[in-house]
Amino acid sequence: MRAHVLPSLLVLSLLVSASLAACGDDFKETKRGQVQVRVGDTVVNTFLDLAFDARAVGDPPDVKIFQIQNVAEEGDITINEIKLVTQSPWITIHHGSEQPTCDAGTCSFPPLVLAPNRLEQFDLNYKLDDADLGCGEVPVGQPADWCGTVEIRTSDLDAPKITLNLRVPSLGGALQVCLETGECSSQLNMNFNSAVVGDTPQERRFTVQNVGSNVLRIKDIENTLTPVADFTLTADVSAPFTLTPNAMEEFVLTFEPQSNGATYSGSLVVKSDAAVAPSSTISVMVGNANAARIEVNPASLTFSNVNPPDSLTKELSVSNIGGATAAPLLVDFALEPSNIGVFAVFDASGSPLAGPACDVATPPSTCTNQLLIPRENSHAVQVAYTPTSTNPVTATLRVTSNDSNTPIVEVPLTGGSGFGMLVSDLNSLDWLNPALGTPESKTLTLTNEGTVAVTIDDVRTNIAPNDTLFTLSVDFAATPVTLNPTESTSVDVTFTRDANDAAVQQLFSGDVAFLHNGAGGETLVYVAVTYN
The missing domain is CATH 2.60.40 (Immunoglobulin-like)
Known part of the structure; x- marks a missing residue:
């Protein structure tokens, strides 16, 4: 039986080998793409x-x-x-x-x-x-x-x-407008110094940049500045134009006044197709930081011992004290009551400013409707008193100007004989940028320019929004002061800015009235606290 097994195994082995040989091509590795x-x-x-x-x-x-x-x-x-x-x-x-x-x-x-x-x-x-x-x-x-x-x-x-x-980058890019000061915002303020005809033109620069990742189209730069002739906008491009990402264009706005006394307003609005904050507004201001400021001296005029048919003329000085970059001061004059005939106001050349010559329906061409006083200059105004009787007469010279802090200055006028007249050497007291918590005093001098004694017996303050921050060095109610003709007394007015006022910078305005028994019954001194 063992003799039959071996030949069988041999035969099986030969058959398997033959079968594998016959199928060899099927077992080769298939080539694959990559x-x-x-x-x-x-x-x-x-x-x-x-x-x-x-x-x-x-x-x-x-x-x-x-x-x-x-x-x-x-x-x-x-x-x-x-x-x-x-x-x-x-x-x-x-x-x-x-x-x-x-x-x-x-x-x-x-x-x-x-x-x-x-x-x-x-x-x-x-x-x-x-x-x-x-x-x-x-x-x-x-x-x-x-x-x-x-x-x-x-x-x-x-x-x-x-x-x-x-x-895909966001559509429209991103608009950024910056002033030459480095300030960038969608709401900007551009300031020019006040100027008059003939001054050197002033230039201010700003840039328009695409800070986004897509193309930005500047559709328009809307210009509403007035007067139109006083402003010129120049650049290497004009709207509409496109800015690739990070591209920038510079614009120059030039201010050169063509006339004096103009009122300036308007803005530049850069408009784009940015999806967010598509526009930026530049508000343009002229002289706001250095506006015209008026000073009138003396604060009142007294014409004593003047009897008809005599006449007496006194000088009033009107000054523009706004500083080296201030706007021109534009001044108008009016007498109250308007029908009073004993006072008249003239400029230095003798042209009438207020009074009988200007109080008709159609003032003569010689009446000056508006007096222009350049920065750091003064103008002498003549006030004449021509009485028609010996009775005391009072009036007010109203001086109106473009000083935004003190647009109206009232100068009391008194004429006649035999009365006391209390006059302040300062018409107004102004505090500019006062320090926090530090008392700051201003001194004024009160003089009796009348012909009889005058007694100061009280003081009334009317200063908004808080007159308790102002104090006087003399308590006239407790200790009245009598001044003979030509005598004077000094008073310190002190303002102490509230220590909590750091963020608000509160503005104050009003007056201090010195009450007395002289002509008019009171002498006013105007008060203002401002910041720039």
């Missing part, structure tokens, strides 16, 4: 963020190219799917003359077999025809500028899926 996706010089293994360049509505398209290649020497590769998924109508995919099949935000091509070394090119076009990018809701984990994907599925076991994430 896919490679490239965007420019970048090889994409699994995914890549593909960012389109900035575009504005109507610009030529931005084209991004990606290539799919079978880089194997032998063996085919199958591209099972090439699919563009995006909600934006402005991104399209192209493969030569072949058109994709599109439906509900998805465009795809049919499967594609690549022989060894074969390469196919696909184009992605981004062209804006509307301000709405239409990218839809951004998936969780994707950046804010995500706008879709290109999905490539292949038969390559080492690269079965490759994804291109499409990114």
Whole structure:
């Protein structure tokens, strides 16, 4: 029996060997293709963020190219799917003359077999025809500028899926307007010093920059400045124009007055197509920080011992004390009551400013309607008193100007004989930029310019919003002061700025009235606290 087993095993072994030899070709390794996706010089293994360049509505398209290649020497590769998924109508995919099949935000091509070394090119076009990018809701984990994907599925076991994430810069870029001081904002203030005709032109610069990641279109620079002839805006470009990301243009606004005494107003508004904060406003001001400021001396005029038919003229000085860059001071004069005939006001040349010659329905051409006083200058005004009786007469010379702090100054006028007249050497007390918590005093002198004694017996303060911050060095109610003719007394008025006023910079205005038994019954001194 053992003799029969060995030959059987030998026969079986020979049969298996023969069978394997016959099937040898079927057991050889199958050659496989190898896919490679490239965007420019970048090889994409699994995914890549593909960012389109900035575009504005109507610009030529931005084209991004990606290539799919079978880089194997032998063996085919199958591209099972090439699919563009995006909600934006402005991104399209192209493969030569072949058109994709599109439906509900998805465009795809049919499967594609690549022989060894074969390469196919696909184009992605981004062209804006509307301000709405239409990218839809951004998936969780994707950046804010995500706008879709290109999905490539292949038969390559080492690269079965490759994804291109499409990114689109926000439309319209981002507008930034800056003054030459370095201040950048959507609300800016540009200040010019006050000037008169013939002064050197003043220039102020500002820049318009695109600080976004997309093209910015400057649609307009709206100019509402008046008077138009006094301002000139120059630049190397004119609206409308476009700015690429980080690009900047400089503008120069020149102020050169063509007439004196003009009222200035208006602004420059830079308008763009930025999605957020599309405009920036530059408010232009002239002389606000150094406005005209009036000073009238003396604070009152007394004409004593003048009997008809005599006449007496006294001088009043009106000054513009706003400083070296102040606006011209524009002054008008009026007498109250307007029908009083014993006082008349003239300028230095003798032309009437107020009084009988100007109180008719049509004032003569010699009446000056508005007196212009340049910065750091004074003008002498003559006030004449011509009584018609020996009775005391009182009136008020109202001086109106473009001083925003003290637009009206009232100068008491008294004429006659045999009365006391209390006069202050200062018509107003002004505190400019007072320090916190530090008392600051101003001294004024009260003089009896009448012909009989006058007694000061009280003081009334009327200063808004809080007159308790002002104190006087003399309590006239407790200790009345009598002044004989030509005698004087000094009074210190002290203002202490509240320590809690740091942020508010509270403005104060009003008057201090010294009550007495002389002509008029009271002598007013105006008070103001201001900041610049």
